[in-house]
Amino acid sequence: MAPHRRLHRLRTAVLAVAAAAALVGAVTGGGVSQAAGTGPCDIYAAGGTPCVAAHSTTRALYGSYNGALYQVRRSSDNTTRNIGLLAAGDYVDASQQDSFCAGTTCLITIIYDQSGRGNHLTQAPPGGFSGPAAGGYDNLANATAAPIMVGGHKAYGVYVSPGTGYRNNATNGVAKGDQPEGMYAIFDGTHYNGGCCFDYGNAETNSRDNGNGTMEAIYFGNIKVWGYGTGNGPWIMADLENGLFSGVNAGYNSNDPTINYRFTTAIVKGEPNHWSIRGGNAQSGSLSTFYNGARPNVSGYNPMKKEGAIILGIGGDNSIGAAGTFYEGVMTSGYPSDATENSVQANLVAAAYSPAAGGRTGPIVSGLNSSKCMDNNNAAATNGNKVQMWDCNGYAAAQSWTVNANGTITIGGGCLDITGANYNNGTLIEWWACNGGANQQWQASSGRLVNPASGKCLDDPGSNTANGTQLVLWACNGGSNQQWRLP
DSSP: OOHHHHHHHHHHOOOHHHHHHTTTTOOOSOBOSSOSSOOHHHHHHHTTOOEEEEEESSBOSSTTBOSOOEEEEETTTOOEEEEOBSSTTSBBOHHHHHHHHTTSOEEEEEEOOTTSSOOOEEEOOOSSSOOSSGGGOOBOOBTTSSEEEETTEEEEOEEEOTTBOEEESSOSSOOOBTOOEEEEEEEOTTOOOSSTTOEEEEEOTTSSOOOTTSOEEEEEEOOOSSOBOSTTOOEEEEEOSSOEESSSSSSBOTTSOOOOOSSEEEEEEEETTEEEEEEEETTSSOOEEEEEEOOOSSTTOSSOOBOOEEEESSOTTOOOOOOEEEEEEEEESSOOOHHHHHHHHHHHHHTOEEEOTTSEEEOOEESSOTTEEEEEGGGOOOTTEEEEEEEOOOOHHHHOEEEOTTSOEEETTEEEEEGGGOOSTTOBEEEEEOOOOGGGOOEEETTEEEETTTTEEEEOGGGOOSTTOBOEEEEOOOOGGGOEEOO
16 A cells, blocks of 8 residues: 555544543533424433433434534544534534535544433444554544435434444443343444444443353344344344344344345344344334344353443454444433334434435445445546555545436546546546546446446456456446445
8 A cells, every 4th residue: 555545544543542531521411401302312211211322423312412423533633623413402513524624534533422421432442353543443434434414414424444443441321231221223234244343332341352241232234154134134133242143043043134224223122031133224114123032042141241331333352344334323221112112213214314415425335345445546636547446444535436416426526437438348447537428427236337338337357356456347247346335
């Protein structure tokens, strides 16, 4: 990798001490006396299972909340800015981030807890595995890599590429031992991989594997090492440590379906010798129950030994191989009823999540190896610059593409281009100034990116996943090396 890209990685590193210091006085847990509306945590409280942690970069999760949702740090001068709401109980004011981060790269440094318990999420420290940032810490998410709309307003999610992770090992009020709890999250159902482990929930307080039953977290992805469900995934499962469970048995559960809505509601909840998996489309409809029964029939999971830390994007031992996108999620005290969760689902649907307006911007991920992204080499805005495979690393200038309504795919002011409008198999794909040519037109079709003028597909030649492999045009053949996950 070029030297300046390595420097970019170094600039993303931050020590946890600095992050922790920034927490002081940053958030209020309440807000105003009159609620602007009803949030998921108001519904949980009414059901007798109040939130003990509430995280979102898109909206308030209480009708009265009027504090910051998250904090960003820009690379130009390393200053930080808390990103707040349009009004109490309302949606994020993304213009605060856009103005602060204009002309530079921003990272999400803190995801604030809205419950008032101070269970904020910050840069995950090293544990059983070390992260790629300084001191073995995990990377922080690029603040602009997951743009969306919510309630008709612009917002950004937390885009997790392998090596990115958040954690709080010193929480307040989160379930321990065999205490009952519930949790939900909204994920991007099209952004996942088979790495371990894209989790949100309860984990070990020392960032290490402390044995069966020391975790209870939502997992989302298509790994099949432990549990799995029907189809090719992704699946909602429970990470209970030393196992991802889709049901009572380790391994296959025929009732746990592939679920890949663009905005997916994922739920895991547990109480003594009883737990459940539920899920649905966060844009419409109701929840379904995929498992509801006894704890796994493997030693160590009954009773549970939960420790009460909170993780996002990583495993309990800081395993960092996963990918995914998080928009909002909570953890509760007590085991929520299905009726309460059904009301929460209605609230999520009413929030009106949708893809970003005016085009979809973010990484374009290889369907062959979902830890690889389409990359404009060194982010160079130079005609003829190669477009290649590269590790997904959150480097927005090189990997944050916009899929436009006019059929172009753009980055850095230029277009994804078929060299010389040559439509022969093997023609190289490059960056070129947008010119309206037919060789710069692409249509998404069944996971493929097809050039209409040639009828051929964007292709990873020879299924080569090595960094630096230049993409080509090739006859569409249904191969996984022609599959792409769009923002």
